[in-house]
Amino acid sequence: MASLISLPLYEKTPCKSTVQRTSDFIIFFLLLSLVTYRLLHLKNHGLTWLLAFLCESWFTFVWFLVLNIKWNRVIFKTYPDHLLQGVPELPSVDMFVTTADPVLEPPIITVNTVLSLLAVDYPAQKLACYVSDDGCSPLTYYSLVEASKFAQLWVPFCRKYDIQVRAPFRYFSNDPIITLSDSTKEFQHEWKRMKNEYEQLSNKIEVAIKNCVPPCDFTGDFAEFSNVERKNHPTIIKVLWENEECLPDGLPHLVYISREKKHKHPHHYKAGAMNTLTRVSALMTNAPYMLNVDCDMFVNNPKVVLHAMCVLLDSKSESEIAYVQFPQRFYDGLKDDPYGNQVVVVYEYIARGIDGIQGPVYGGTGCFHRRKIIYGSSPDNVDSIDGKLAEVLSSGFGNSNELIKSAVDALKGKTGHEPYINLQSYVEAAYQIAGCGYEYGTSWGTKIGWIYGSTSEDVNTGQMIHKKGWRSAACTPDPPAFLGCAPSGGPTTMTQQKRWAAGLLEILFSKSCPIFGSLSVKLQWRQCLAYLWILTWGLRSIFELCYAALSAYCIIADSHFLPKVQEPALYIPVSLFITYNIYTLSEYLRAGQSVRAWWNNQRMARVTTMTAWLFGFLSVLLKLLGLSETVFEVTQKEQASNDGDDNDVGRFTFNESPIFVPGTTILLVHLTTLVVSLLKLQHPLAYDGNGSGPGEAFCSLWLVLCFWPFFKGLFGKGKHGIPKATIYKSATLAFLFIYWCRRIAMG
């Protein structure tokens, strides 16, 4: 294949970064100076300085990790046109969609993602789409059945007119007048028909949700769904559509899978679902490449598979690059990113940096994997897999002979079935491998497939691959390949952040910890540092909380933890603060973001670290103590919401969750200390004698500004207000903290 390809399929270019490296260094230098200053004066001060020293050492360590990450930023560029000229035959791809809850993940969202996948620009006989439904919902199934009928019209329409956005809800929500004005009569006619058909499809689904018909009479095709409980039901696998004649312009196969679940059998959440998808697809189509997306991540660039293949089919990649990760981008993002979760700037600077080391971290969605690598092959044996080695590798696959045979084929590089396949004939064997007991005594979840033990199965699995010495590649085509929905409310954002922090810490505190990886295996040490930056999110909460408590304590006890006004050392924290903020602001501006977006992200970074990540940390602590297990709480997906008055869009929302207690407490404490320091109400018996100064007061002011959404929440109503119970609890905690500070101050 290599000789046929003359033009490059992809290029990796470094970003210019002198200014950035210099700024990163200045900040690092200032942090080091601060730590040194602390160390030199440690013995003249008490515990407060020791704590400040520990926190600042941590902040310096984190910045060192950032410095390392950003050092070699790169951009990957792919050329699909060169691919079509150079590659005689494109390989097959199995596409996986996971959904878990028809309420939190409305079926119409999953349907749109599936439709957009079925309609990608790629020979249809090379594609198969598998949907895993962990909710075992007849509604999801019904919606997919209806969607597969609509797809018969939609996919040809997209191909004929080269439609760019192939998720119908997005396509029809874009301004139709512009699309239609300079088009042919025929197109206008078909467009209207298609819009009408799509509206009928959404109506049917809506009606089904409301009235529970027809799925709920559980006859015919729905019989298997009668008496199912979400967490206790047999396997259901249904071939919704099969491209029987293997037509390149037909419709890709579509298969629905709900794996078996039983009470007390661990199902490992998304990782378990991914492994079931991997096995079932191995029997049916056994494509050498697998794409996986979350149910809300529709295809926004129809050439996405071709872009991925540019990297994967490049002659050198075969023994080097394990997977191609597309960035997570979001549609209908709220103006100025009030929840700080659009991650535009993080992608630009952090992700591009990691891309330049050993390659992007696996992000759980929008990623193309090679099947044999998911099956455990490493860069050393990838060229030399013979029958014997393949058999050794396939020993952990479980006792399905069909599966083992397909795995041996996949490992040897012989994949895909011969032209005629009959998916239906594999369904029986598929039931066996989708059973909840199948994985007992096998290597699934440990050495093969998606790795268990963390609710951030993505990072865990990607890291396992990097540890074998594989690299990965990022792909950032324009327009963005996939778009999904980012949480647009306080509670959802907090739950998601909490789960991430917990899942990442689970990896840090397990035997998959990257530190072991870079000592003994082939994880590059700079990649190991990059992983450490990610995995330690939850730990940051402790240091930030401690620092926040220090400044409050110093005001109440009339002590100080920052240099006094007359000390030249004051310039260190002051210049650190100024440089850091100007620098991060410039990053936002350079990435095309507003000043407001910068501020919202700074503020939300403090809020999530000290609240959601704290809860993530605590839940891992409980797990380590054997008191409870971490759970994967599914993030709620909403379609563009038109409800509510426009004034309130982006205003922070709350609910009864205890996750809002720490934030409210921090706010109340610092409001109090701010008043105390302005009115000079400190305790007269304070021990230090040289009391708190403007530095400490400024810290309180800054925190109050960061928690301003909570301040508004104190007076807000409905979902915009912090519940009374939360306020009472927080007020009690704040009171206890202040009381305790005074007690210590009085000795």
Ligand SMILES: O=c1ccn([C@@H]2O[C@H](COP(=O)(O)OP(=O)(O)O[C@H]3O[C@H](CO)[C@@H](O)[C@H](O)[C@H]3O)[C@@H](O)[C@H]2O)c(=O)[nH]1
């Ligand atoms: O028991 C489960 C739980 C979740 N999912 C699916 O997993 C996906 C991701 O879940 P979501 O609630 O959307 O989590 P996010 O926080 O939005 O997801 C990010 O973080 C996850 C790891 O924490 C990754 O798995 C995701 O790919 C990544 O987008 C969704 O398609 C779910 O349907 C399952 O299939 N089974």
Ligand SMILES: [Mn+2]
């Ligand atoms: Mn998601």
